[in-house]
Every structure is written in C-alpha cells, then in structure tokens.
Amino acid sequence: MAKSAPASFSMGSVASYSTISCSRFKFSKPFVARNNSWNPIQSFCGLRPTTGLSLTSERSFLGQGSIASLQASKPTYLNQNKSISKSLQPKASFKVAILGAAGGIGQPLSLLIKMSPLVSSLHLYDIANVKGVAADLSHCNTPSKVLDFTGPSELADSLKGVDLVVIPAGVPRKPGMTRDDLFNINAGIVKTLIEAVADNCPEALICIISNPVNSTVPIAAEVLKQKGVCDPKKLFGVTTLDVVRANRFVAEKKNLRLIDVDVPVIGGHAGITILPLLSKTKPSVTFTKEEIEELTVRIQNAGTEVVEAKAGAGSATLSMAYAAARFVESSLRALDGDGDVFECSYVQSELTELPFFASRVKLGRKGVEAVISADLQGLTDYEEKALEALKPELKASIEKGVAFVQKQTHASV
Ligand SMILES: NC(=O)C1=CN([C@@H]2O[C@H](COP(=O)(O)OP(=O)(O)OC[C@H]3O[C@@H](n4cnc5c(N)ncnc54)[C@H](O)[C@@H]3O)[C@@H](O)[C@H]2O)C=CC1
Numbered sequence: 181m182a183k184s185a186p187a188s189f190s191m192g193s194v195a196s197y198s199t200i201s202c203s204r205f206k207f208s209k210p211f212v213a214r215n216n217s218w219n220p221i222q223s224f225c226g227l228r229p230t231t232g233l234s235l236t237s238e239r240s241f242l243g244q245g246s247i248a249s250l251q252a253s254k255p256t257y258l259n260q261n262k263s264i265s266k267s268l269q270p271k272a273s274f275k276v277a278i279l280g281a282a283g284g285i286g287q288p289l290s291l292l293i294k295m296s297p298l299v300s301s302l303h304l305y306d307i308a309n310v311k312g313v314a315a316d317l318s319h320c321n322t323p324s325k326v327l328d329f330t331g332p333s334e335l336a337d338s339l340k341g342v343d344l345v346v347i348p349a350g351v352p353r354k355p356g357m358t359r360d361d362l363f364n365i366n367a368g369i370v371k372t373l374i375e376a377v378a379d380n381c382p383e384a385l386i387c388i389i390s391n392p393v394n395s396t397v398p399i400a401a402e403v404l405k406q407k408g409v410c411d412p413k414k415l416f417g418v419t420t421l422d423v424v425r426a427n428r429f430v431a432e433k434k435n436l437r438l439i440d441v442d443v444p445v446i447g448g449h450a451g452i453t454i455l456p457l458l459s460k461t462k463p464s465v466t467f468t469k470e471e472i473e474e475l476t477v478r479i480q481n482a483g484t485e486v487v488e489a490k491a492g493a494g495s496a497t498l499s500m501a502y503a504a505a506r507f508v509e510s511s512l513r514a515l516d517g518d519g520d521v522f523e524c525s526y527v528q529s530e531l532t533e534l535p536f537f538a539s540r541v542k543l544g545r546k547g548v549e550a551v552i553s554a555d556l557q558g559l560t561d562y563e564e565k566a567l568e569a570l571k572p573e574l575k576a577s578i579e580k581g582v583a584f585v586q587k588q589t590h591a592s593v
C-alpha cells in the first residue's frame with residue numbers, strides 16, 4: 181500500500197489523527213478459502229469492503245467462529261475435518277451493545293452481530309419487546325452470549341464493560357418526510373442514550389445509525405464534550421449503507437463483479453449531502469454524463485426509494501442491518517489489531533471547513549487512525565460543484581444538532 185507521510189492534524193482538544201493522502205491504497209486483506217467441504221455462509225460474501233472474498237478470514241464476521249459453530253451443528257457424517265473445526269476458534273472477544281435492538285434494524289443487526297466470532301457478549305437494549313428478541317437470538321449456537329435490558333432503569337447495566345455501542349434507536353421516516361423531520365424525536369433519544377454511554381462506557385466506540393445522522397452525530401459529540409469524555413476518534417455516523425448502495429448500483433449499471441466494486445461516498449447522510457465519488461470507483465470505470473447524473477441521484481434518493489416502497493411501514497431495515505454489521509465487523513477487526521481496515525464514515529473531520537464530514541477513514545485499535553484525504557483530490561467538475569452545493573445544508577444540520585444540546589444545557593442551569 182503506497183502511503184504518503186501522514187500529515188498529523190489536531191481534532192478539537194482531544195483527537196489527533198493523520199491524513200493519508202495516497203491516491204492508491206488497497207482496502208483489506210483478501211479472505212483465504214481454507215475449508216471448502218461445507219460452506220453454508222458463502223452467500224454472505226460482500227460484507228467486507230474488500231476484493232476476493234471467498235470465505236474463512238481468520239477474524240472476520242461470519243468467519244471461522246461462525247463456521248466452527250455451523251460446522252458443529254451439521255450432521256456428524258459431514259464433519260469430515262475435525263482439525264479444521266478445532267482450529268476455528270474465535271480469536272477475540274468483544275462486548276457489543278445495541279441500543280434500539282428490538283426495532284426494524286435492531287433485530288436483523290443483532291442476528292448478524294450474533295454471528296460474528298469477534299463478539300463474546302451481545303447486550304440488547306430497548307424500551308420495549310427486547311426480552312423476546314434476546315430469548316430467540318440466544319438459541320443460535322454461535323459463540324456469543326446474549327443479554328437483554330429493558331427500559332431506562334437497565335440502560336446503565338447494558339453499557340457496562342462494552343467495547344462498541346451501536347445505536348439504531350429512534351423513529352423512522354414515512355413517505356413525504358425528510359430525515360430532518362425526525363429531529364424532534366430522535367435528537368432527544370440520542371442525547372439520552374449518549375449521556376448513558378458517557379457515564380458507563382466512555383472508552384467504547386460509538387456507531388450512530390439514528391437519523392438525521394448529519395445532526396445526531398454532532399449531538400453525540402456535544403454531549404460527550406460536556407461530560408468531558410469526547411474522543412472524536414471513537415464517534416461514528418454509520419454511512420455504510422450509502423457505500424453498499426453505490427457499489428450495488430454501479431456494479432449493476434456497468435456489469436461489474438460486485439465483489440470488486442468500491443465507490444467512496446462522502447459528505448453526509450441525507451439527500452444532496454450524500455455524494456458518491458464515481459470518478460474514484462474501483463476498478464477504474466468510465467461513466468457518461470447521463471450515467472453520472474442518474475447514479476448520483478439514485479444513490480442520494482435510495483433511502484426515499486425504500487420509504488416509498490414500504491408505504492408507511494418504515495424505512496430501510498434489512499440493508500441497513502447488513503451495512504451496519506459490515507461497519508461493526510470492520511471496527512472490531514481494527515480494534516483487534518488488523519492494520520488494514522478502511523470504511524467510509526461520518527466523523528469529526530478537518531478535511532473540509534465543516535466540523536463533521538463523511539469520508540473514507542482508516543480504522544485502528546483506537547478508532548479513527550487516519551482520514552483519507554486522497555478521495556477529495558482530483559475531483560471532477562461535477563463532483564466539485566456537488567461538494568460545494570452540499571456544504572450549506574450539512575453545516576446547518578451540524579449547527580442544529582450542536583444548538584439542541586447547548587440549549588438544553590442552558591435551560592437546565
Ligand atoms: N444511518 C442510516 O443509514 C439509516 C438510519 N436509519 C434510522 O434508524 C432509526 C431506526 O430505524 P428502524 O429500526 O427502522 O425503526 P424502528 O421503529 O423499527 O425501531 C426503532 C427502535 O428504537 C426503539 N427506541 C425508541 N426509543 C428508544 C430509546 N429511548 N431507547 C432505546 N430504544 C428506543 C424502539 O422501541 C424500536 O424498537 C431511524 O431513525 C431511521 O431513520 C434507517 C436506515 C438507514
């Protein structure tokens with residue numbers, strides 16, 4: 181991987197990550213196929229941001245631990261290779277909490293994370309209906325233990341000792357609504373949950389799914405700052421679904437192998453603030469002007485596409501769970517020492533004049549290790565214009581989130 185000398189820059193008072201400005205870097209180590217005898221989970225290929233995934237990474241989501249469990253559950257006459265089963269032990273043990281675990285995203289996300297060999301303990305928290313979800317999930321014979329926590333009185337316990345918290349709590353859109361229309365309800369939910377995170381697991385990575393992400397991440401940062409525990413390297417807005425969609429739509433349009441395609445998506449996570457950088461697509465591919473316009477608009481409106489198709493029954497849940505599981509898995513692999521993990525995420529950033537911005541980041545043992553600036557270099561005119569056009573909206577959403585917390589703080593003193 182060709183890297184330039186990382187240029188360090190400071191992030192507020194606590195964060196300091198480097199910027200990798202290389203124009204070419206590979207994403208992740210390819211998986212290695214080691215066991216072809218029985219392969220029930222090959223169909224999950226594509227969860228990692230990588231090429232050449234063929235199964236059985238050492239420490240990957242749906243990798244060895246899950247394979248070991250699934251191997252163990254198959255009929256013994258199929259259990260041809262005991263030594264493989266024996267060696268397929270989980271290598272790490274992280275505790276993950278999901279806040280909003282009984283919801284449309286929370287349930288499938290819990291299932292996907294339950295299949296990760298990197299997770300030893302899964303804490304499911306919701307204000308309702310979580311006991312049943314946990315009882316159900318706990319019967320899956322993958323390695324992690326499942327614990328349930330219901331309501332504010334159990335919130336603190338759900339967070340104790342946790343390494344990573346994912347937050348899909350909050351209301352989803354209905355047709356005709358923007359993500360910002362969710363602010364009034366979800367801002368308060370996220371604020372309360374982050375206060376509990378700050379009090380009980382201030383060291384944990386925090387992955388926010390609840391919309392509007394463009395505002396809920398600044399809300400979380402402001403709460404953490406006020407609590408004196410803000411580490412911007414550990415706070416993420418989950419924008420992986422935008423990348424998943426971009427990869428899918430581009431692969432379809434250009435007849436590419438899905439597993440090879442990687443499109444960075446920058447900016448934010450609402451309407452025009454979602455900016456797929458099609459010129460940076462890997463493998464290198466050319467698009468007509470019409471294709472660029474069509475793909476960009478489709479990626480920006482993909483959430484609305486689902487909201488309209490669901491006709492009042494919510495927004496994307498399954499694809500979101502898939503995308504969040506990928507992001508969680510990447511984060512855990514990085515925590516576990518994999519030095520080759522890159523994802524797009526909405527983070528505190530100095531890539532532009534905006535204090536929060538989605539871009540590709542390198543993940544490491546302490547969260548964001550570097551922000552990748554290369555993607556913003558050499559943009560096409562179309563992308564340059566779109567980048568400038570998204571800034572006022574993103575800025576307003578950030579300021580709205582920060583003001584929400586500051587107003588509540590002033591009101592309470
Ligand atoms: N970042 C992204 O790319 C995406 C974000 N979303 C957002 O994710 C959020 C959740 O969506 P769905 O799961 O479809 O909604 P849902 O309504 O199906 O589930 C939300 C869950 O949150 C729980 N909840 C509500 N208040 C809570 C609180 N104070 N503490 C803990 N749990 C609480 C509810 O009981 C429910 O189980 C929405 O805000 C939606 O807009 C959805 C798709 C993509």
Ligand SMILES: O=C([O-])CC(=O)C(=O)O
Binds near residue numbers: 421484
């Ligand atoms: O569109 C929504 O409301 C949910 C969302 O963020 C997405 O699907 O990207």
